Amino acid sequence: MASMSSLQYTEERPFKVIVAKLGLDGHDRGAKVIARALKDAGFEVVYTGIRQTPEQVARAAIEEDADVIGVSILSGAHIHHVRLLMEKLSEMGGSDIPVVVGGTIPIVDVDELKRLGVRDVFLPGESLGRIVDVVRKLAEEKRRAELSGG
Amino acid sequence: MGTIFNEDEVKKIGEKAEQWKVVTLKQWVERLPERQESFTTLSDISIKEVYTPADIPNFSYEEKLGMPGEYPFTRGIHATMYRARLWTMRMFSGYGGPEETNKRLKFLIEHGETGLSLAFDYPTLVGVDPDDPMAEGEVGIVGVSVPSVVDMDVVFNGIDMSKVTTNMTINPPAPALLAFYVAVAEKQGVPYTQIGGTTQNDPLKEFMAQKSYVFPPEPAVKVAMDLIEWSVKNLPKWNPISISGYHIREAGATAVQELAFTLADGIEYVRQLKNRGLDVDSFAPRLSFFFDAHINFFEEIAKFRAARRMWAKIMRDWFGAKNPRSWWLRFHTQTAGVSLTAQQPWNNIVRTAIEALAAVLGGTQSLHTNSFDEPFRVPSEFAAKIALRTQQIIAYETGVADTIDPLAGSYYVEWLTDEVEERAWKYIDKIEGMGGMLEAVKKGFPQREIADAAYKFQKDVDEGRRFIVGVNVFAENEVEDIRKVPLLEFDQQETERRQKQRIAQVRSMRDQQRWARSLDELRRAAEKGENIMPYVLNAAKAYATLGEIMNTLKEVYGVYVEPPIY
Numbered sequence: 001m002a003s004m005s006s007l008q009y010t011e012e013r014p015f016k017v018i019v020a021k022l023g024l025d026g027h028d029r030g031a032k033v034i035a036r037a038l039k040d041a042g043f044e045v046v047y048t049g050i051r052q053t054p055e056q057v058a059r060a061a062i063e064e065d066a067d068v069i070g071v072s073i074l075s076g077a078h079i080h081h082v083r084l085l086m087e088k089l090s091e092m093g094g095s096d097i098p099v100v101v102g103g104t105i106p107i108v109d110v111d112e113l114k115r116l117g118v119r120d121v122f123l124p125g126e127s128l129g130r131i132v133d134v135v136r137k138l139a140e141e142k143r144r145a146e147l148s149g150g
Numbered sequence: 151m152g153t154i155f156n157e158d159e160v161k162k163i164g165e166k167a168e169q170w171k172v173v174t175l176k177q178w179v180e181r182l183p184e185r186q187e188s189f190t191t192l193s194d195i196s197i198k199e200v201y202t203p204a205d206i207p208n209f210s211y212e213e214k215l216g217m218p219g220e221y222p223f224t225r226g227i228h229a230t231m232y233r234a235r236l237w238t239m240r241m242f243s244g245y246g247g248p249e250e251t252n253k254r255l256k257f258l259i260e261h262g263e264t265g266l267s268l269a270f271d272y273p274t275l276v277g278v279d280p281d282d283p284m285a286e287g288e289v290g291i292v293g294v295s296v297p298s299v300v301d302m303d304v305v306f307n308g309i310d311m312s313k314v315t316t317n318m319t320i321n322p323p324a325p326a327l328l329a330f331y332v333a334v335a336e337k338q339g340v341p342y343t344q345i346g347g348t349t350q351n352d353p354l355k356e357f358m359a360q361k362s363y364v365f366p367p368e369p370a371v372k373v374a375m376d377l378i379e380w381s382v383k384n385l386p387k388w389n390p391i392s393i394s395g396y397h398i399r400e401a402g403a404t405a406v407q408e409l410a411f412t413l414a415d416g417i418e419y420v421r422q423l424k425n426r427g428l429d430v431d432s433f434a435p436r437l438s439f440f441f442d443a444h445i446n447f448f449e450e451i452a453k454f455r456a457a458r459r460m461w462a463k464i465m466r467d468w469f470g471a472k473n474p475r476s477w478w479l480r481f482h483t484q485t486a487g488v489s490l491t492a493q494q495p496w497n498n499i500v501r502t503a504i505e506a507l508a509a510v511l512g513g514t515q516s517l518h519t520n521s522f523d524e525p526f527r528v529p530s531e532f533a534a535k536i537a538l539r540t541q542q543i544i545a546y547e548t549g550v551a552d553t554i555d556p557l558a559g560s561y562y563v564e565w566l567t568d569e570v571e572e573r574a575w576k577y578i579d580k581i582e583g584m585g586g587m588l589e590a591v592k593k594g595f596p597q598r599e600i601a602d603a604a605y606k607f608q609k610d611v612d613e614g615r616r617f618i619v620g621v622n623v624f625a626e627n628e629v630e631d632i633r634k635v636p637l638l639e640f641d642q643q644e645t646e647r648r649q650k651q652r653i654a655q656v657r658s659m660r661d662q663q664r665w666a667r668s669l670d671e672l673r674r675a676a677e678k679g680e681n682i683m684p685y686v687l688n689a690a691k692a693y694a695t696l697g698e699i700m701n702t703l704k705e706v707y708g709v710y711v712e713p714p715i716y
Contacts, residue, residue, distance in 0.1 A: 024272035024288055026361025029401050029488075032601050032716035033608045049714040050361055051276075051284075075272055076527060080287030104492075106526040107632050124492040124525045125621040128612050 164204030279697030402604020454512025
């Protein structure tokens with residue numbers, strides 16, 4: 001748990017994560033638990049609430065200058081919504097923002113999500129510790145790329 | 151009322167237990183330390199080594215238990231319980247279009263299920279048609295798509311609606327789905343007096359959990375009360391509401407919170423209906439409940455027993471109901487979806503069996519058992535059949551249904567039942583202090599409590615204070631095994647295309663004038679605050695679609711936007 005409590009990558013501003021619910025799915029337990037775990041680990045968290053469209057999430061992530069987007073879907077409609085989200089991000093100039101997805105997702109769909117550009121997929125039973133670690137790593141990567149790429 | 155224990159005897163037992171603890175137990179523990187520093191239920195109730203009469207010293211049989219079928223109904227609402235009739239085996243089912251679901255319902259009936267329960271897809275749950283942009287990619291995935299009376303007709307093709315009872319897990323659009331159901335039953339020639347089943351129609355818990363809300367809290371409650379009022383007057387066998395703790399629990403609440411928030415919802419609805427000038431005994435016997443059966447075995451049994459005792463008291467003493475049927479807490483149970491794991495998924499069969507056993511020992515009226523493949527997708531036929539067979543094994547092989555409330559009199563179970571009850575009353579008092587559950591929900595009180603409990607549970611699992619086999623103990627590297635789990639396969643895109651096509655057909659073949667008039671009348675009735683139910687039924691029969699009915703109501707009532715609480 002030590003990894004959850006210490007987050008000091010840059011001095012200027014904490015990492016920012018958008019936790020989003022895409023589609024009509026109302027199962028928000030996981031999204032809220034993860035939003036809170038990230039907050040406790042020092043991240044700045046923007047939780048979108050339920051029933052967001054891919055366009056709304058992409059816009060929020062770009063406007064908020066998010067370091068990572070975390071999408072939670074338990075409705076089985078993950079491929080459809082994530083594909084649209086990736087399209088919107090690229091259209092709107094946010095394809096540098098890494099996306100992770102969690103939810104009730106059959107293993108057979110994990111490969112497809114990764115093909116769409118999702119950086120990691122969290123299945124039921126995943127620990128908060130690992131989720132926080134992965135999100136941190138992705139955020140660090142993005143900040144590093146920003147620094148080197150100007 | 152007399153206590154069952156002799157006062158001197160209890161005192162002696164208490165002293166003996168104290169002595170045992172400091173002498174015998176202490177010696178043992180020195181040699182053989184306990185497995186954990188402390189033992190607690192999922193509601194964080196501390197559990198002692200052993201229970202004796204000294205833990206329930208003033209236990210009055212009459213006051214706490216009574217006989218089955220008699221106040222306070224702790225032992226069961228029927229005098230006969232499962233010796234006369236087993237619980238209804240009611241499997242929550244639905245996927246794809248009406249055709250696929252019709253086939254699944256017939257499959258389950260053929261294999262011995264005794265009641266139907268429809269799972270709807272997300273567009274139906276939130277009241278949008280399959281061709282609405284919001285429905286894109288979601289039609290038929292988590293349940294069946296039923297956007298019109300024509301679809302409902304296909305769901306029940308070849309199923310005699312006078313012979314089955316059907317639960318519909320539907321909330322804001324409940325008036326429309328009930329209207330579709332009634333219209334199809336009428337078409338089958340079933341008189342209103344024989345239409346049996348349940349609409350979930352429980353708006354308050356939508357704001358705490360499940361989250362298929364549409365209207366803001368006040369109109370949401372108004373619409374639900376309309377359905378109840380219309381139903382008690384027109385459909386004598388219909389359960390117009392299923393006051394649901396299930397989703398509250400699944401969203402992260404403890405057993406105590408599930409119990410308290412559910413009863414507090416019930417209290418709010420009784421008040422609302424009484425405020426309409428209805429006599430409490432005219433509707434109270436039609437109220438039904440729905441609970442979760444989680445994995446912490448005895449706490450769940452205690453919860454079910456406490457629930458009956460508390461509701462009986464609320465109805466008789468708070469609301470002055472005279473008819474003993476008004477005092478009954480009749481309930482459906484579903485095993486805990488959240489207790490299932492994606493890891494070593496076959497273990498879920500065992501979890502479900504244990505949870506189902508708790509529901510039966512807790513005296514449930516009807517039961518759904520989850521399928522082992524549900525951490526991945528809506529169940530396959532194969533998995534759903536095992537889940538149904540699990541209930542049948544409990545019913546026909548184990549003998550647990552052969553006597554009523556067999557755990558009564560266990561010092562532990564009675565102590566725990568009292569403890570769960572006492573803690574639930576504290577919550578109810580708090581909610582009453584806020585002006586009832588409608589106000590408490592508007593303040594975000596239960597939402598916050600549930601979010602806190604969910605987070606605490608996850609931290610406990612993460613930090614090894616709670617164990618989940620295959621997840622944080624006895625875990626295996628098993629990706630390849632999980633890939634082999636046979637999942638339900640169906641062509642979602644084809645379903646979506648078919649459902650869009652059917653709704654377009656419905657729109658083109660209907661009598662446009664009659665259709666427009668029916669929606670206009672619905673709008674005016676809603677604006678005037680009339681009971682909308684007769685108008686919704688009229689619109690359904692004029693082939694108004696689910697989305698059209700809901701959009702008409704949204705224009706009058708508005709749409710809820712949630713302040714995110716986490």
